[in-house]
Amino acid sequence: MEELKFLEEQQVASELIKRVEEFRSQYEVVPETAGRIVKPSIPFYGKDILEMAIAGLLKGENLLLTGPKATGKNILAENLAYIFNRPAYNVSFHVNTNSGDLIGTDTFVDNEVKLRKGTIYQCAEYGGFGILDEINMAKNDAVSVLHATLDYRRSIDVPGYDKIDLHPAARFIGTMNYGYAGTKELNEALVSRFLVIDMPAQTEESLEFIFRRMFPNIKENARTQFIGVFLDLQLKATNSEISTKPLDLRGLLAAMKIVETGLSPRKAVTMGVVNKTFDTPGILAKAGCQVSIITDAPVIPQQYLPLCAGLAVKAGMDPFQALQAITLNPARHLGVADRVGSLEVGKDADIAIFEGNPLRDIQCKTKAVFVNGQQVSKG
Numbered sequence: 001m002e003e004l005k006f007l008e009e010q011q012v013a014s015e016l017i018k019r020v021e022e023f024r025s026q027y028e029v030v031p032e033t034a035g036r037i038v039k040p041s042i043p044f045y046g047k048d049i050l051e052m053a054i055a056g057l058l059k060g061e062n063l064l065l066t067g068p069k070a071t072g073k074n075i076l077a078e079n080l081a082y083i084f085n086r087p088a089y090n091v092s093f094h095v096n097t098n099s100g101d102l103i104g105t106d107t108f109v110d111n112e113v114k115l116r117k118g119t120i121y122q123c124a125e126y127g128g129f130g131i132l133d134e135i136n137m138a139k140n141d142a143v144s145v146l147h148a149t150l151d152y153r154r155s156i157d158v159p160g161y162d163k164i165d166l167h168p169a170a171r172f173i174g175t176m177n178y179g180y181a182g183t184k185e186l187n188e189a190l191v192s193r194f195l196v197i198d199m200p201a202q203t204e205e206s207l208e209f210i211f212r213r214m215f216p217n218i219k220e221n222a223r224t225q226f227i228g229v230f231l232d233l234q235l236k237a238t239n240s241e242i243s244t245k246p247l248d249l250r251g252l253l254a255a256m257k258i259v260e261t262g263l264s265p266r267k268a269v270t271m272g273v274v275n276k277t278f279d280t281p282g283i284l285a286k287a288g289c290q291v292s293i294i295t296d297a298p299v300i301p302q303q304y305l306p307l308c309a310g311l312a313v314k315a316g317m318d319p320f321q322a323l324q325a326i327t328l329n330p331a332r333h334l335g336v337a338d339r340v341g342s343l344e345v346g347k348d349a350d351i352a353i354f355e356g357n358p359l360r361d362i363q364c365k366t367k368a369v370f371v372n373g374q375q376v377s378k379g
Helices: 002-009 014-026 031-036 047-058 073-083 099-103 119-126 140-150 204-214 220-238 249-259 265-272 279-286 302-314 319-325 328-334
Strands: 063-066 088-092 104-109 112-117 129-133 171-176 195-198 351-354 366-371 374-378
Touching: 002 014, 002 073, 014 047, 047 063, 047 073, 047 195, 063 073, 073 088, 073 129, 073 171, 088 119, 099 104, 099 119, 099 140, 112 119, 119 129, 119 140, 140 171, 204 220, 204 249, 220 249, 220 265, 249 265, 279 302, 279 319, 302 319, 319 328
Parallel strands: 063 171, 063 195, 088 129, 129 171
Antiparallel strands: 104 112, 351 366, 366 374
16 A cells, blocks of 8 residues: 555554554545645654554554654644544644534524534544644643543533544544643653653654655765754753753754755755754854844834843843843943943942843743933833
């Protein structure tokens, strides 16, 4: 079977491949969901991980994929839905996700109150693979409605409507990444409803597989250089030398695509990787450069300067150097450091007083502002 050929190439157990073929034959796809079966743009590489995931899904279990950024959690989830020939239903969790988003809400149609089915409801009804992206960003009361869906009951009970049982082919694959803003530990009750797979970091071998499959005609030295860039970024992010923002496999692959149009690799990598991070100010400051951070006002108003400095601190810049980057250093660059930029005798008494640290708390309020020693604002 052509769709499963890449499993054979990775020498996935033949018995598992055979049982996947039987699964595909047993559960037909209804025409209205056929558009949700999409061949992934990026193939997943990893024999052991594939075998564990396939074995769990064949036995009716749900999966929770955990691990750092760029380990291929979403890529694996998309590949599994395609391997099993099931429509994929994606839910991107966030702090405001509620149970109505997942199960459904009442709506008014033709003078009647009807259920507008949520993503999880549709997945359960049509036997899809539900991909629960960043599930640890949702509040516990939102995901608690999934307990009966994910455990042995395999059902959805919507208040005011009949309970429905899950289609026998329905499965759910959660992904989670610790460290993103808004993420938290999942409660034990929810975790117990999944088999957990800890995703390993990308290797030169796995990247070679992906790059060769996606770009068979690219020059050998170009492929080697791009793989080297990713592995270097991965190592630096692991060692906390840089943030994880530039560690973006999809961005690097997108850069590879636009190189094929004739754009220089340097410009392509800048678009796909470099421009996604606030690491640059901290790296330059550590190298001894005098760094200024600006907002390009009036496009982004000047009051967001502390936020920009805070993002640089989050990416590894020293907090004091970040403060200098929006005060003393710009004054030096403009040649007015003899008057402004720091609190010193003889300089203009331009002072802002905050109730907290504006580089760490975006909701920090301004208590007072003085210009030339005169108070012009009071919080």
